[in-house]
Amino acid sequence: MKRFVIMLGFIMMFVYIRVEGNLNMYINTRYSYLSVMTISILSLLCVVEFIRVFREERAEEKRKEAKAAEREVGEVLGAPGLPDSKELHNRSGIHAELDNHRAHHHGHEDHAYREREDRIAQHDHAHDHDPIHHSHGHDHDHGHDGHSHGNTTRLQRAFTYLILCFPIYTGIFLPVQTLDSSFVKAKGFSFPNLDTSANNPGNHQFLRPDTSIFYGKDGYDKLKKKELTEFAGKSEIHLTDEDYLKGMEVLYNFPGEFMGKTVSFDGFAYKGEQVEGNHYFVFRFGFIHCAADSGVFGMLVDFPKGTVLKDDDWVHVTGTLSSELYQPFKQTLPVLEATSWSRMDAPKNPYVYRSF
Amino acid sequence: MLIPIDWQVAPVKAFYQLNTIFLSMIMEAIPFVLVGVLISGIIQSFISERWIARIMPKNRILSTLLGASIGVFFPSCECGIVPITKRLLNKGVPLQAGIGFMLTGPIINPIVLFATYIAFGNDWKMVFIRCGMAFVVAVCVSIILSLLFPEMPLKEYTFQGSRRASSAESEAGISAESETACTIDPAVQEEAKAPKLPAGVKARRILDQLYQVCLHGIDEFFSVGKYLVIGAFIAASMQTFIPTSYLMKLGNTPLMASLIMIALAFIMSLCSEADAFIASSFRSTFSVGPLSAFLVFGPMIDIKNTLMLLGTFHKRFVFALIGFVTIFTLIGSLVVGRLFG
Numbered sequence: 014m015k016r017f018v019i020m021l022g023f024i025m026m027f028v029y030i031r032v033e034g035n036l037n038m039y040i041n042t043r044y045s046y047l048s049v050m051t052i053s054i055l056s057l058l059c060v061v062e063f064i065r066v067f068r069e070e071r072a073e074e075k076r077k078e079a080k081a082a083e084r085e086v087g088e089v090l091g092a093p094g095l096p097d098s099k100e101l102h103n104r105s106g107i108h109a110e111l112d113n114h115r116a117h118h119h120g121h122e123d124h125a126y127r128e129r130e131d132r133i134a135q136h137d138h139a140h141d142h143d144p145i146h147h148s149h150g151h152d153h154d155h156g157h158d159g160h161s162h163g164n165t166t167r168l169q170r171a172f173t174y175l176i177l178c179f180p181i182y183t184g185i186f187l188p189v190q191t192l193d194s195s196f197v198k199a200k201g202f203s204f205p206n207l208d209t210s211a212n213n214p215g216n217h218q219f220l221r222p223d224t225s226i227f228y229g230k231d232g233y234d235k236l237k238k239k240e241l242t243e244f245a246g247k248s249e250i251h252l253t254d255e256d257y258l259k260g261m262e263v264l265y266n267f268p269g270e271f272m273g274k275t276v277s278f279d280g281f282a283y284k285g286e287q288v289e290g291n292h293y294f295v296f297r298f299g300f301i302h303c304a305a306d307s308g309v310f311g312m313l314v315d316f317p318k319g320t321v322l323k324d325d326d327w328v329h330v331t332g333t334l335s336s337e338l339y340q341p342f343k344q345t346l347p348v349l350e351a352t353s354w355s356r357m358d359a360p361k362n363p364y365v366y367r368s369f
Numbered sequence: 370m371l372i373p374i375d376w377q378v379a380p381v382k383a384f385y386q387l388n389t390i391f392l393s394m395i396m397e398a399i400p401f402v403l404v405g406v407l408i409s410g411i412i413q414s415f416i417s418e419r420w421i422a423r424i425m426p427k428n429r430i431l432s433t434l435l436g437a438s439i440g441v442f443f444p445s446c447e448c449g450i451v452p453i454t455k456r457l458l459n460k461g462v463p464l465q466a467g468i469g470f471m472l473t474g475p476i477i478n479p480i481v482l483f484a485t486y487i488a489f490g491n492d493w494k495m496v497f498i499r500c501g502m503a504f505v506v507a508v509c510v511s512i513i514l515s516l517l518f519p520e521m522p523l524k525e526y527t528f529q530g531s532r533r534a535s536s537a538e539s540e541a542g543i544s545a546e547s548e549t550a551c552t553i554d555p556a557v558q559e560e561a562k563a564p565k566l567p568a569g570v571k572a573r574r575i576l577d578q579l580y581q582v583c584l585h586g587i588d589e590f591f592s593v594g595k596y597l598v599i600g601a602f603i604a605a606s607m608q609t610f611i612p613t614s615y616l617m618k619l620g621n622t623p624l625m626a627s628l629i630m631i632a633l634a635f636i637m638s639l640c641s642e643a644d645a646f647i648a649s650s651f652r653s654t655f656s657v658g659p660l661s662a663f664l665v666f667g668p669m670i671d672i673k674n675t676l677m678l679l680g681t682f683h684k685r686f687v688f689a690l691i692g693f694v695t696i697f698t699l700i701g702s703l704v705v706g707r708l709f710g
């Protein structure tokens with residue numbers, strides 16, 4: 014029954030997160046079918062577990078009845094000189110063993126096995142009985158791989174259930190924490206390295222352009238055409254939530270195509286320790302699959318003199334794309350020279366998602 | 370000025386962020402684990418030991434190659450594959466084939482390879498490198514492990530054929546035929562009887578078998594689930610509290626770079642469908658060799674599935690497995706770096 018409750022708990026957690034509309038705080042909603050799949054499989058297993066518990070209880074009752082009846086029969090047949098006494102002895106031995114099994118784990122199939130044992134015992138010779146019983150014993154073990162035997166498992170099982178309850182509890186009762194600049198720090202993306210950009214699939218091309226080894230000539234051209242045509246035609250590029258990641262990737266892949274063009278996007282400010290003056294990074298967290306593989310995607314922005322921003326201040330920036338040798342990285346980076354910018358409230362959904 | 374705020378708020382916030390990462394890992398892994406345990410149940414109920422014995426080559430190398438190839442048909446990730454492997458081994462699949470399957474399964478499958486293709490700019494090169502290296506590493510590791518562990522290193526090994534053969538107290542007076550008769554899977558017995566039965570009874574039997582599949586699935590889910598939860602929690606903590614950037618500074622030589630990418634793959638515990646995108650983002654820092662190490666090692670071994678492995682296999686075996694996978698991935702990545710870097 015505990016298993017039933019825990020699986021139900023998982024279903025509730027998944028449903029709760031979906032109903033609250035928080036699914037996109039955890040995973041890229043392109044993969045929301047995964048949670049639907051989880052809910053349906055778990056529901057099926059819940060039903061099966063319920064049937065199992067129900068059957069087990071019924072079997073328990075029947076067994077009690079059968080035992081009572083048997084005791085009566087045993088008393089009657091207990092007379093000496095009975096030809097079947099050996100077999101009878103054998104049978105009671107099996108019952109003892111089965112009871113033993115039951116003591117260790119609530120065997121749901123006991124009843125079925127016993128019926129079979131009884132049938133066999135009635136029709137077959139006692140010698141044949143033994144190996145067959147043996148093989149059933151194995152089957153029985155199979156069914157209970159999950160919990161092993163012995164008294165220590167009581168504690169272990171309690172431990173298992175406790176652990177499985179943990180994500181259900183935190184999923185339902187703890188607030189969703191959006192990833193922000195503090196997580197950029199926690200992840201240790203310090204700026205002397207390329208690590209802010211390390212999680213940005215776009216940066217590499219620009220930072221080290223000789224990556225043609227990764228692209229076959231044809232593949233490179235195809236990719237270039239496909240992605241470029243989406244953005245290169247425009248004189249002004251306004252990145253929205255939907256095309257943020259794709260747009261950033263293109264900007265970093267083909268900076269030459271976009272120099273001098275007007276670009277605008279939203280993001281939170283992040284002041285790296287090495288960023289001097291009115292330079293801020295403007296970032297958004299992007300999900301590939303889920304929060305676990307998320308990273309920051311964005312651009313270095315040169316704000317007008319005297320701009321003071323705190324980490325996590327959300328801004329909308331518009332500016333001209335240029336590049337400069339950025340000393341901390343000792344490399345040329347694309348930089349947005351902000352022509353105008355405004356503060357904005359943090360959007361309801363701060364994340365952007367990769368679409369394929 | 371910031372310090373008092375940090376002391377009070379930051380730890381709580383960091384924990385909530387950790388929790389968010391943790392839950393997202395759970396949410397992404399559980400569906401695959403569920404599919405894995407159901408497949409495991411289906412194997413238990415519908416695939417007979419005899420059938421496996423028939424198709425499995427006796428030759429050690431051939432069986433390894435077969436095991437390392439069937440992953441193509443099981444689009445599974447590294448969390449779901451442990452219960453499947455455990456069940457296959459219990460059905461009499463030899464160790465080398467089972468491990469070969471377990472190691473390549475999460476890599477050599479259409480979904481993962483397609484994701485790799487996309488992540489690396491629609492190019493097949495990285496796909497072939499990943500595929501080929503994973504196959505070679507898996508085959509080498511499997512063969513060596515099967516030589517080192519002649520006894521099945523499973524915690525609960527229930528394959529009857531070998532147990533009976535090895536057990537000294539095997540019952541006297543049982544002929545060879547009766548023994549095989551005993552070890553036949555119930556499914557086969559059912560099959561043999563089936564023609565005589567009316568359709569209704571037959572349908573009932575199948576329904577009953579499906580019921581058994583689900584029961585096995587539940588058992589398996591509860592035996593594997595706790596390792597998934599603990600593993601995801603550790604991985605999420607690592608992501609939150611260990612600044613991965615410090616690792617990157619160390620990657621000067623090809624050997625160190627490969628080692629660091631292996632460590633990253635272990636710590637990050639990414640799903641094998643997503644890891645190609647992360648790998649491609651490291652292209653600015655690392656060359657093809659270390660990247661291939663990341664792409665091959667991650668799906669084979671990471672924090673999540675190490676705990677699952679520890680729950681299924683003996684400790685010594687798990688450490689040997691991790692050790693050999695590390696060594697061969699290192700060698701492989703250095704070779705790849707030489708050939709393609």
